[in-house]
Amino acid sequence: MKAKYLIGLLLILGALAYLIFGGLGQNLVYFLTPSEYLQDQARYQNRPVRLGGLVKEGTVRYDKDQLELRFILTDGVAEVPVVHKGTPPGMFKEGQGVVVEGRFGEGVFQGTNLLVKHSEAYQAPKAGWTPEEVRKLIEEAK
Amino acid sequence: MLGAVEVKMLKAAQPDRPDALTWVFLGLGLLLLPVGLYLALAAPPDVNQGYLARIMYLHVPGAWLGYLAFFVTFLYSLLYLFRQDPRYDRVALASAEIGLVFMGLALVTGMLWARPTWGVYWTWEPRLTTTAILFAVYVGYFLLRGAIEDPELRRKAAAAVGILGFINVPISYLSVKWWRSLHQTQSIDLTTGKIHMDPAMLQALLFNLFVFTLLYLGFVRFRSLLAAIEDRQEEA
Structure with missing residues (x-):
């Protein structure tokens, strides 16, 4: 040898x-759902876990000055409030699948890392909605 | 002394130049590579990801050819063990090496794609973890080959790794279905035949897949020839 x-x-x-x-x-298991997490909460106390679910519609609050993002993570059955320090990733939006790494404390799930899941379907945007045209619309609205 | 005819026969049996088919694969592959790039850049953006989705045209062919290459290594490792002909071992070696290049490309482009979409370059989710293990196993394949000096033992040990290591390919491919993962499931699902992709994107992807396959075939034939020349020098 x-x-x-x-x-x-x-x-x-x-x-x-x-x-x-x-x-x-x-x-x-890569991530727990909010239901699984709440069922066995004592076990995951003060331990880093990953929670996966959907960002509940209408619950996203982003404080631009503090760079603090708050939203509710849901699996359709149970809900967990999440607070995350930092800017959300580009593809973060309401209804999107996300995975949050962090731990529970002070009544909320404190995320240290926010990951956005995306679907396997690829579609071309409708006429008039290409990235350039959307950017132009946003600039014109300012 | 060898007669002129015998020398000629030996040369035919032990070529020291790539044959015409190898050049056809390599030439056509390199020629069509810019065409594939053009098609990838002309394909429409994705409705959610915008132009980021175009990394797919490198990422998917890389991963598929990596899987295919490791399958060829598996097949030729089996053939070597049954027939004991070093030629099979050389193809297994060549394919594993090219497979590492393609799988490396898939890993690097995947990381570059993950940062702007998922938010991180890397996370220990099932698809990524099983692929990292897959990559490490085939790096080990070459370290094992380097560590054993007896040619026959080296070929047999390598064949064992080439066969056992392949188990991880279907695990890696199906990991996104078997376990909860961050990586999306297959857009072209070979287990159900469903395709979740705009036809224009699908065309560009399939064309790039075709080009990568040509390059793979050319590379494997070329690398097998190099391995044959190396073997001859080792024997001499």
């Missing part, structure tokens, strides 16, 4: 073990 390849091989095996047992092993 050649030493340098052996070291590389051990590195790869270590990385694989980390990926399988560290990345996936802790929790095979």
Whole structure:
């Protein structure tokens, strides 16, 4: 066996073990739904979790000066209020699927990372609604 | 001493130049690459993602060819174990190497696509994690090859990794259906045959897929030939 390849091989095996047992092993479920979270709330107290669901229509409040985003995350059954520091990602909007990383505290879910899920369907915009035309409309409205 | 005819026969059996078909694949692939790029840039933007969706024309062919390449490695690793002919091992090696290049392209373009759409370059969700594992396994495939000096043992060990490593390809492909993930499900779903894509985008994607396949075939044939030349030098 050649030493340098052996070291590389051990590195790869270590990385694989980390990926399988560290990345996936802790929790095979990537995110919890608000229902699952509320059912077993004591278990997830003071522990970082990921919550996934839809941004409830009409609940988004964004404070531009404090860079503080508040909304309600829903799975259609249960709802969890979320507060997140920072600007929302470009594709964040009401009704959108999101995954929030963070922990529960002071009555709200405090997100440290906000991820936006998008659908697998790709459609061309209707005539007159290409990105340039939308930008022009916004600029004209100012 | 070898006669002139025997030398000629040996040369035919052990070519040191790529054959015409290899050049056809490579030439046509490189020639059509700019056409694919033009089609990708001429395709309409997506209603939600705007022009960002165009990363798809690199990301999807990269990932598919990566999967295909690892399947070819799986197939030729099996053939090697059954027939014990080093030629099969060379194709398995070539395909694994090209597969790493294409899968690497899929990972990098995926990260560049994820930042503006999802909000992060990387997250440990099922599709990304299984693909990272897949990539690491085939990096390990080459480290293993480098670590073993006995050619026959090297080929057998590599074939074992080439066969076992492939298990992860269907897992990676179906991860978005099996588990909750951030990555969207397939837009061209091979398990149901459903397509969720504008026809103009689909055309551009399929054309780029075709170009990438030509390049893959050319690269694998070229790399197999290089491996044959390397083997001859190792024996000499």
